[in-house]
Amino acid sequence: MRPNVSEQLDGIRRVLTQVIAPHVTDPYAASILTGLVGALGSLAAGWSSVPQFLRWDADGSAAVLTGARPYLDEGLTAELDEVLDHAPDGDCDVLVLELHHRRLRALLERAVPVLLEQPTTRSHLVGHLRARIERFPLSMVPPTRNPQTGGISADAAR
């Protein structure tokens, strides 16, 4: 499949930068274009890791919740069982995987108050969240100086 997704995103980014951008003189449009070009760069570099990341994060979230099962209320454990019973298989569509991932993250968010009460579950939760930050496949560049406004520019770019 050539050009592959990365090549297509990179190509679009290059065309926007080299062909379109020099002709965009309106300050607002130019500022938006700069941000979009940066975001395309981030997508080109990180998109292929997204499915693997979603699977890892869903499994990690499930492990934290399963380990805390004795402390969770019945409603939450029942929902956890339901989500895990319907976990998508390995070759599922990425949107199906994303939905499964979102359901587990929602259960994790709901469980946070309980998970924080016990040292062990707290440690597992924070450990997973910190590992997730390290693995997150699409990065946001730290705020930098915006030469036009002097304000923070946090446009995604690599």
Add this chain to the structure above:
Amino acid sequence: MNDIAEPLGRWLTDELDQPVRIENLRRTSAGYSRENWLFDATFGTVRLALIARRDPEGSVLDTDRRVEAAVLRALARTDLPVPRLRWADLTGEKVGRPTLVMDVARGTCDGFVLNGDLPRDTRLGLAHQIYGLLARIHLVDWRSLGLGEVLEDPGPAAALRAVDHWEFEMRRVQLEPEPELAVVIAWLRANAPISPSTVLVHGDFKPGNVLLEGDEVTVVLDWETVHLGDPHEDLGWVTNPLRAGEHRIPEVWEPEHLLNHWSEQTGLTLDDRAVHWWNVLANLKLAVIVLTGNHAFVDHRLDRYYQLPVTLYGLLLDMIGA
């Protein structure tokens, strides 16, 4: 993109009761939360350089123009340098969405002036001047200005009220679950300080929100997040480690210098623990601002978007000792 020129001309013509010509209208790239339109308005022999700040269809921050207009009008009666508000369309009936029209103030904006090319002594003098203005904002007698009628006083529970507000905003705009922020919010609730007094809080005080002419500050901008609250809130915002590049000058204007200067200027007592708590709140607020922008982007109401602020999540977990 430009649907504002004609209605703006009609509006100002109504206000001035004479024909007004709108010229040099252009949207600036500055400001992520409002549409900023610079233009010249000519009527008779008069020509005014004006800026229209209009609510966008989508924003990184949803605020109320009624409050901003009331505060600007009240502060115009003080010696604080604030933008001159000319006209306000609070309902959006004039130009489509709520809009404030102000004079273009003198000066230039450089959000990183404290770490720019000026000599260090000049930058240090600017720092004293800029954060002295923050102290003056906190000393504003908001009650005698009547601001108690438009702004709610959260009293000693200002910190918890702020958590309520930002958690509500997060719930309103989050596109997906945010367990990291739930952990941070739990910490904020468990460690909320008591507010020692209620002051006027700017809400987004920074060098990027003042204009400079030479080494003089001419005006303090962007009052859209102004509210009543704990003075530590603004102090937590300006000493946020994430924003060090904007607010600090290495060695000579570190947070302790800024806070001591503020304390000397206001005569108010500082609580270091409260400053740290508001540092954490400041970063929760930044995270929610990103989520707000992404929500508006997905709804096709905003032209910018950002990747999830996961690095900010890491900083927040560090700050709460998780």
